[in-house]
Amino acid sequence: xxxxxxxxxxxxxxxxxxxxxxxxxxxxxxxxxxxxxxxxxxxxxxxxxxxxxxxxxxxxxxxxxxxxxxxxxxxxxxxxxxxxxxxxxxxxxxxxxxxxxxxxxxxxxxxxxxxxxxxxxxxxxxxxxxxxxxxxxxxxxxxxxxxxxxxxxxxxxxxxxxxxxxxxxxxxxxxxxxxxxxxxxxxxxxxxxxxxxxxxxxxxxxxxxxxxxxxxxxxxxxxxxxxxxxxxxxxxxxxxxxxxxxxxxxxxxxxxxxxxxxxxxxxxxxxxxxxxxxxxxxxxxxxxxxxxxxxxxxxxxxxxxxxxxxxxxxxxxxxxxxxxxxxxxxxxxxxxxxxxxxxxxxxxxxxxxxxxxxxxxxxxxxxxxxxxxx
Numbered sequence: 001x002x003x004x005x006x007x008x009x010x011x012x013x014x015x016x017x018x019x020x021x022x023x024x025x026x027x028x029x030x031x032x033x034x035x036x037x038x039x040x041x042x043x044x045x046x047x048x049x050x051x052x053x054x055x056x057x058x059x060x061x062x063x064x065x066x067x068x069x070x071x072x073x074x075x076x077x078x079x080x081x082x083x084x085x086x087x088x089x090x091x092x093x094x095x096x097x098x099x100x101x102x103x104x105x106x107x108x109x110x111x112x113x114x115x116x117x118x119x120x121x122x123x124x125x126x127x128x129x130x131x132x133x134x135x136x137x138x139x140x141x142x143x144x145x146x147x148x149x150x151x152x153x154x155x156x157x158x159x160x161x162x163x164x165x166x167x168x169x170x171x172x173x174x175x176x177x178x179x180x181x182x183x184x185x186x187x188x189x190x191x192x193x194x195x196x197x198x199x200x201x202x203x204x205x206x207x208x209x210x211x212x213x214x215x216x217x218x219x220x221x222x223x224x225x226x227x228x229x230x231x232x233x234x235x236x237x238x239x240x241x242x243x244x245x246x247x248x249x250x251x252x253x254x255x256x257x258x259x260x261x262x263x264x265x266x267x268x269x270x271x272x273x274x275x276x277x278x279x280x281x282x283x284x285x286x287x288x289x290x291x292x293x294x295x296x297x298x299x300x301x302x303x304x305x306x307x308x309x310x311x312x313x314x315x316x317x318x319x320x321x322x323x324x325x326x327x328x329x330x331x332x333x334x335x336x337x338x339x340x341x342x343x344x345x346x347x348x349x350x351x352x353x354x355x356x357x358x359x360x361x362x363x364x365x366x367x368x369x370x371x372x373x374x
Contacts (some may be wrong), residue, residue: 002221006161007082007090015224019236021325021349022296031087031183032369034362035332035355040077047072056115064113065097065120067155079166084362090164091233093147094156098122103172103180103234105145125182139208141215153219166179168216173267174260175247177205191255202263210270210307213241218316225248228273231299239274242298244277245289253284261288268294281313286320298302301326314345329353339368346374
């Protein structure tokens, strides 16, 4: 038995609320994922002893974790967390340890991994130092890292036993893909100096994402009338993918129009539905992103990745994206204040930080969340 959600006590209610939210039927209501206290220190001690975690210090280079180690780690506290009746679902990112640089590994570059308390993180050099190798650049599902990650997802499917689920790896498309191939600075120079080569590379990235996502959908089956997908955890669509415009936030909106929206539109068209990770306060860029056909969720990061969150832009983002459901990280105390005063923006999934809350307190708060109407 593969992926499932039996560890979520209010599974039916949570799925129904996600379903109505992503079908744009909760325009006057809200969803919430609460910060919950988990009593799991004994389990963590046992895990650290079993896998000898103390032999690595934070940031020290280490091997890529085994399938067994990753499965043990992600299950800690998962069943306990599912007893809280909020809108969270037990859907995990099984290949998270591969890190942001994994597309470079998938195209043949040597990977290095570093230790931290949660998932590992990765580093690898860019693939194309110059354009001479562009014609030979190919992605293969039989490459070592493609086989490794797909095997990890197979392993999770064999061991989930209907209790929890996993979703596909986040796509690395558009200029995000070019950044992996060419480097963090060179990608922006290429916009001006090598636009034709850049477009050819964007096509390679589109082909890579379609083939790699297809291989993952073959392993991670659908559930009920939907699928598991990053950002939404579960969505009421046969297939959906998640992507971002992180590499575009330093560019004009016109750059996204010229070198982004076509490729992301084709990616969505292939799979049917898309969910956007958007990590800046730029309403002009958000308005262009909102034109993507089949865009079902807009995750607003409320600030640059290394800057402080600024939720005062939320009304501007809402105006830019229209009735597309929004997901946002939000402080618990500000949420409580807005909930009591009836000032929370509706048609939003709030991922809350702060607390953490005990199970009983969290469930009482969710009663107010479910009753909220703007």
